[in-house]
Structure formats: structure tokens, C-alpha cells
Amino acid sequence: MASFIVRRLFISFFVLLGATFIVYILVSSAGDPRTALLESNDPGKANKIAALTRNLSLDMPVIPRYLNWLKGALGCFIGNCDLGNTSTGAVVTSQLSSAIGATLRLVVFAAVIAIVLGVTVGMITALRQYSGLDYTVTFLSFLFFSLPVFWIAVLMKQFLAIRFNDWLKSPTIPPWATVLIAALVGLSAMALVGGARSRRLAAFAGGALVTVVILVYLNLTQWFAEPGIGVVPMIVMSAVTAVGATALLAGFRGRIVLYATLVTAAVGVICYFALDSVLANPTNLIIFGLLVVALLVSAGIGAAMGGLYRSQAIKACMLTGFGCGALIFTANLLDAVPAYSAEVNGVVIATIGASTPNFQGNYWETWLDTLGHLILPTMAIVLISFAQYTRYTRSSMLEVMNADYIRTARAKGLTERTVVVRHGFRNALIPITTVMAIDFGGLIGGAIITETVFGWSGMGKFFNDALKIPDPNAVMGFFLVTGAAIVVFNMLADITYGFLDPRIRLT
Amino acid sequence: MSTDEKIEPPSINDAKATAAIQGMSIVARTQGQLVRRRFFRHRAAMISLTILILVILLAYTSIGFAGIPGWWIWDYYTPGLVVNRGAPTLSVWPEFLGGNGFHIGLHPFGQDDLGRDYFALTMRGAQISIMIAFVVGIVSTVIGVIVGALAGYYRGWVESALMRFTDVMITIPLLVIAAVLGQKFGGSGPLVLAIVIGLVLWTGLARLVRGEFLSLREKEFVEAARALGAKPNRIIFRHILPNTVGVITVSATLAVASAILLETALSYLGFGVRPPDTSLGLLVSNYQNAFATRPWLFWWPGLFIITIALTVNFIGDGLRDAFDPRQNRVRA
Numbered sequence: 001m002a003s004f005i006v007r008r009l010f011i012s013f014f015v016l017l018g019a020t021f022i023v024y025i026l027v028s029s030a031g032d033p034r035t036a037l038l039e040s041n042d043p044g045k046a047n048k049i050a051a052l053t054r055n056l057s058l059d060m061p062v063i064p065r066y067l068n069w070l071k072g073a074l075g076c077f078i079g080n081c082d083l084g085n086t087s088t089g090a091v092v093t094s095q096l097s098s099a100i101g102a103t104l105r106l107v108v109f110a111a112v113i114a115i116v117l118g119v120t121v122g123m124i125t126a127l128r129q130y131s132g133l134d135y136t137v138t139f140l141s142f143l144f145f146s147l148p149v150f151w152i153a154v155l156m157k158q159f160l161a162i163r164f165n166d167w168l169k170s171p172t173i174p175p176w177a178t179v180l181i182a183a184l185v186g187l188s189a190m191a192l193v194g195g196a197r198s199r200r201l202a203a204f205a206g207g208a209l210v211t212v213v214i215l216v217y218l219n220l221t222q223w224f225a226e227p228g229i230g231v232v233p234m235i236v237m238s239a240v241t242a243v244g245a246t247a248l249l250a251g252f253r254g255r256i257v258l259y260a261t262l263v264t265a266a267v268g269v270i271c272y273f274a275l276d277s278v279l280a281n282p283t284n285l286i287i288f289g290l291l292v293v294a295l296l297v298s299a300g301i302g303a304a305m306g307g308l309y310r311s312q313a314i315k316a317c318m319l320t321g322f323g324c325g326a327l328i329f330t331a332n333l334l335d336a337v338p339a340y341s342a343e344v345n346g347v348v349i350a351t352i353g354a355s356t357p358n359f360q361g362n363y364w365e366t367w368l369d370t371l372g373h374l375i376l377p378t379m380a381i382v383l384i385s386f387a388q389y390t391r392y393t394r395s396s397m398l399e400v401m402n403a404d405y406i407r408t409a410r411a412k413g414l415t416e417r418t419v420v421v422r423h424g425f426r427n428a429l430i431p432i433t434t435v436m437a438i439d440f441g442g443l444i445g446g447a448i449i450t451e452t453v454f455g456w457s458g459m460g461k462f463f464n465d466a467l468k469i470p471d472p473n474a475v476m477g478f479f480l481v482t483g484a485a486i487v488v489f490n491m492l493a494d495i496t497y498g499f500l501d502p503r504i505r506l507t
Numbered sequence: 508m509s510t511d512e513k514i515e516p517p518s519i520n521d522a523k524a525t526a527a528i529q530g531m532s533i534v535a536r537t538q539g540q541l542v543r544r545r546f547f548r549h550r551a552a553m554i555s556l557t558i559l560i561l562v563i564l565l566a567y568t569s570i571g572f573a574g575i576p577g578w579w580i581w582d583y584y585t586p587g588l589v590v591n592r593g594a595p596t597l598s599v600w601p602e603f604l605g606g607n608g609f610h611i612g613l614h615p616f617g618q619d620d621l622g623r624d625y626f627a628l629t630m631r632g633a634q635i636s637i638m639i640a641f642v643v644g645i646v647s648t649v650i651g652v653i654v655g656a657l658a659g660y661y662r663g664w665v666e667s668a669l670m671r672f673t674d675v676m677i678t679i680p681l682l683v684i685a686a687v688l689g690q691k692f693g694g695s696g697p698l699v700l701a702i703v704i705g706l707v708l709w710t711g712l713a714r715l716v717r718g719e720f721l722s723l724r725e726k727e728f729v730e731a732a733r734a735l736g737a738k739p740n741r742i743i744f745r746h747i748l749p750n751t752v753g754v755i756t757v758s759a760t761l762a763v764a765s766a767i768l769l770e771t772a773l774s775y776l777g778f779g780v781r782p783p784d785t786s787l788g789l790l791v792s793n794y795q796n797a798f799a800t801r802p803w804l805f806w807w808p809g810l811f812i813i814t815i816a817l818t819v820n821f822i823g824d825g826l827r828d829a830f831d832p833r834q835n836r837v838r839a
Contacts, residue, residue: 011671018675023687030691142824146816148768148788150775151809154795162799448682449772463683464776467690475687483678 005495012487020073023479024066030470033087034058055085056473069473073480083480084473086466092477095462100444100481102354103458106451107443109374110381115436117382118389123425124192125390126397133191141387153380153453161349161376169346171224173215182211226338229331234272238265241323249319250312251417260305260313261320264298268324272331279332281362287329294321333371336364348372352455377454381447385439392435397428430500434493441489444482542753545829552825555818562814566633569626583627584783617803619794629807632787635780636770637815639701643766646705648759651712652748658713659720660743670717676710685769689778697780704769712758719751753830760823767816787812 032038033056037049052058057065072082083092125134189207190200218224229237242261250257271294278286298321299314306313341348343365344356350373359369400406401424409423410416444459451460459478466474498504536544546552571577616625658669676684688703723729724747732746771788773779780786787808794804 015674015678019678023679026687030687142817142820146813146820148771148812151791154798154805158798442680452776467686470690479683482680486678
């Protein structure tokens, strides 16, 4: 393993070296950064041109200039990074680090959502192969593949931000929308349940009816004007979280696990009331501390009550504890919406930038501000990656579920849940992990188009602006970070594959 | 599919006997015929192919191409008088539903702010985008196949050199190198841009083809050809390459689909096709701020991008199914 890593690092270093050379030559020949100055009517332009030439060493031939740049870049290994200056004289490294921060905030969030959604949907479609749901999801993922991001982004800005904000000023759900949403929910419930026709019709009716009731209730109580999670919904949703976690991780054969998660949920609901004063205006540190405490307490409940099913109970309780924490967090966020909305003149979902300029608010309002700005670019990125993850998971899951060991697992009488989650899903995840690792490497480079459309000043926009000039040092700084990330994550993908699938030998 | 039971395939003589009893005859089909049959029975792919051909015909015949005049009355560059804020005159809503009945009108897709006919502009954009996509597909496929075949067949230092070079190219994100090249060559016209993008899009196919070659070159029929004294050229092109045609076709189709989106993205960012010429991405980019007031300037090019990309993707999917040897049943 060690020799594999060392050799791989060695090769990767030279691969990256070659790539920097190619990019440097191409960028330098793409245009002259002095063009804009040469065409201007600035009286002091001779001086400015001379300064720019000196600053970027434009009087040197390309190859020595590259070697010069390389010398500075190699300094990164000994903690003395020098990637030169941009055409405006700013230091590349400092600009890069702020761009990386902004990009990571955007893409990590988006990648996590895309993975969770994509893997879940992919798994379900694989289990319901050739059903209506499968065909619908297949068509949708092809559609998402074929969508130009910049086009769908403009549509989102118009319909999900501007129109939605307008609607929020007097939020009433028209009857036709109620019927439409109910029908859609009913259809997806029907597709999810599968089985005999009577069962599917019952699922459709149940799903549609519950949706209608919820929507009418939300409408009558003007929920959208003053959102929040009341006491009764809080209790119901915590209980649902407990049951869901049990169903996913342990099944209902050992009743004791269900009791343990329900106790965890009850503790969560009590905490919701008990922590009211602490959560009025907390800090990130307090929230993180509470999360750790919540996970520890849930693990404790699981360990104490689990009995024979101890390890499963601990996991299920921790998931429940996390879910209840998320519910409490959401409840507090929603409570802050009216105040936040008044402060930003009703622009709850923003269309541009990373935060409202000059915005001052308490902890929850700042969170709302960040989320309101994140939601549209995140959706744009999720839409595209979601399609990819769904397809991968589906095909990988199909392959695994047809394997002999799955038949063996069924034959020896395991429950379908155990077969799917323990034997099927875990093995299906192995190839997907590789895709995830490689995807993450690419994400550091930022979503160039998404960032441009939404005015997000991350890596993508940094690259886009730099190439317009074209500014070799800035583009190279961008490429060095992205290229290194891609190389490293590709290597990580290989190593994790070796760990997860012992049949693969890394030599 | 737990309920599916694997049934041993009956032997050919059994099958013939059964068929004779039922009054049917068994037809021998070549590999190509099988693939073609499976593709023609793939409903989504066939619908997509029809739509794609119609779109291509519409784009190239309507306003003409390369000096040949088309049947559409307007061209895409002459400014005109803006009628009714340039709103589209296309009407498809039938009269009995309260609409105006079906008629095309003077400017079915509307006019842009200079009064140019937007249908003609969109068609011009579609022409350029389709042309770029296909040229990129062809160039990248040719390079990918050559690199992959040489590396996979010769092994040794040829393979090391070519594959390390491929690794280097893969390290550079596609949009990044395409944007850098577009910045340099975008002004030299769409065809040059297409060839240049094709020069960087071959890496994935090269790896695929190399993999195929690595396994095929150890097969007995290659051994036999070599024993008969066939030259490497003949082995590569007559014996191994025809066996990789499935992988190559599918990959080339998907390359066309990604090239469409890549070109529109580049033009959108300003590194692709430059004015006065136009492409679908450039049209969306120009008029994205007009969405609130004149949404048609934004809808039409976007719908054409989606239509082209979606149909090509579905055709690729149909081809993959058709070439898949595990798919021995013809899909209904």
C-alpha cells in the first residue's frame, strides 16, 4: 500500500507538472493582458503598460516565464507559496484562498444533497425496475443531463425566486395548485409502494388525501406568512423520524430498538422546550456542542435499552437523535423567517451573491440569509449531479441485486430489508464511492457557469474573470489548485476502492 | 429480478424442430443485422432520431447554408422594423379553446431588439451549434480511437507515453481547457473552434478503446491472424477494431451530446462563438436579461438546445442497448 501511494504520488507530480506547462503555454498565447490598456485613452497609459509588463514579466519569453512561475509554485512544498501577482497587482494566493472558501461553501452543500438524493432515488428505481417510477426517473435524468445550467438558472431566478417572493407577500394556495400537488404526491406514493392494483390505488388515495389536508391546513393558518413547527407537528415528526430510523437500520423484529428510538425522540421533544432560552441567539460553537451532546445521549439510550440488538439500537438512536436535532434547528430557523423577511424587504430567496450587503441580524437570521442565497445555485448544481448519481446507483444496484450472494441471502430466510440494506446496498455503494471521490475533486474547481450566473465570487468566477483578460498568473493559480485536487482525489478514489473491495489489489 | 428463472437455452436443433412444428423458419442474422434490429425496435431512440433529423432539416433548409438560399423569407442579419415589441406571431391555440387558431404569422418566434427575425436567428444558432457538435464528435472520436488503439495494441513505451499524455490531459478540467482554447481560437470562426475543442475531448474514448484492445489482443482469433503472418496494421484495423465498434459508436454519440452543451456553455461565457456569427448559447447569453420583458428571446434557443441534447442522449442510450451482447432479447 505504502509503495503504491508513493509511486502514485510520484507519477501524479509529473502529470501535474506537464499539465501546468500545457495550460501556461496556452494561456500565454491566448491573448495579451495589455490589450485593454493599449486600446484605452488613459493619458498615463504608457506608465501603466510599463508597470504591467514589469509586474507580469511580459518582456520575457514564455518558457523562462513559466520556469520562473514554477520556481514560485514549487515553493508551496516548503510552505513558501508564491504564485505571482494578478494583472491588477493583487497577490494570487490570497485571492485564491478567499475564492476557495466561497466555492467550498457552495459545492460541498450541493454535493452532499446530490449524493443523498441521487443514491436514494437510484436505489429505489433499481428495486422497482421497469415500473412507471423507473421510466419517469430515467426520463428526468436524461432531461437533467441535457439541460444547459445557465438556461435553467435564469428560469429558477424568475419562478423560484422573484415570483415566489411576490407570492409570499400574500401566501394563499389556489385550489388548482392544491389539486395538482396532491395528485403529484399521490402518483409518487403509488409508484413507491408498488404491488397489487388495490394497494397502489390505496397509496394514491392516502398520499393525495394527506397532502390535501396538510395544504388546506397550511392555507387556513397562513403558515407561509408565519412559518414554524408547532408542538403537535413536532411530536409527530419526531416519532416519524424514530420509526423511519428503526425501519432503515434495524427493522421491527426486535421491538426493543423501536422503543429505544421512541425514547430518544421523546427526549428530543423535551429538549425542544427545555433549550428555548439557549437557542434564542446561540453561536456556531454552541450548536456544534449541542449536536455532539445529542449524539452521545442518543448513543447512551441505545446502549442502555438495546439489549440483544445493542449495536443496531445505538445506530438507530443516533440517527433519530440527529434527525430530532435537525428538526429543532429547522423550527428555530422558521421562527425567524418573518423578522428576516421584513428586514430584507421580502426578498427571502435571493438571486445573486452570497449574502445581502450590509445585513445585520441575529444567529438565525444570518443563517436564513446564507441559506436564501445558497438555495438557487445549490439547486442548479444538484439538478445536474443528481442525474449522474441516480444512473450510477441504479445500474450498480441492479448488478448487485442479480448477484448470487443476494439469492443466497434470500434463500437462507433473511428479511427483504436486511437483504437490500445489508447485502445489496453496501456492495452497490463501492463503485459509487469512486464516482463520489472523483466528483469531489472536480468540484473544487467550482461550478464555473453556476457561479457566473449567480454572481458567486468563488473559484469558477475567479477563473472566468482571469481568462477574460487573460491573466496568466491568476489562471495558473486556479489551475494549480483544481489540478492538484483532481489528482489527489483520483488517488483517494483508487485507495478507497482497494479498502472497500478487498478483491482489488493495489500494486 | 428474483422471480426470473434462468432457463437453459434450447439447442439449435431443438429450436429448429420446435419451429418446424409451429410452421416457422429460423433466419440466421449477422451481428450487424441484430444490432440494427434491436436499435430500430428501441422506441425512445427511434422517436429521438426522427425528431433530431427533423430539427437538422429545419435548421439547414429554412435559411439556407453556405450560400444556398433557403425557403424562409427572412435572413438572420438584416435589421427590420420592430412590430408589436417583437412579440412572436406564432399561434397554435385552437379557436374552440378561445385561441386564435393555428397560423404562423410574419415572425413566428418574434423579433430581437434590432428587428431581426428571431426564427432565422435561432435557425442560424442551431446550424452552428449542430455543426460544432458533429465536428467535435468526429475529431475527438478519430483521435481517441487512434491513441487508444496504438496504446492498447503495442503496449510498452508507446502505451506509457500515450497514456501518461492522456493522464495529463484528463487533469485539466474540460471546461477550463476548452475555455482557454476558445479564448484563443473563438475569433477564428466556428469551424476552427470545433476542431480545437475536438482536440481536447478524446481522452475518455482513448481509455475505453485501450481497455478493449488490451483484452482483445490476447484473444485466439488475433493469435491466429498473427500466426498467419498478418501485419499489425491489418490486425488492428481488420480484426480488432470491428470488435470495438459498439463502444466507439456509443461513445461518439455521447461526445456529440456533451459537445452541444460544451459549445453553448462556452458561448454563454464568451469564450465560444463570437458575434456577428451566432450560436444557441450566445443567443441565450445575449437575452437572459430580457427574460422578464421579452421571454420569447430566451425560450426558443433554450428549447432547441434541450431538444438536440436530449435526442442525441436518447439515441446514444438506444445504441448502447443495441450493441449490448447481454441483451439477447429484442425489446418490444
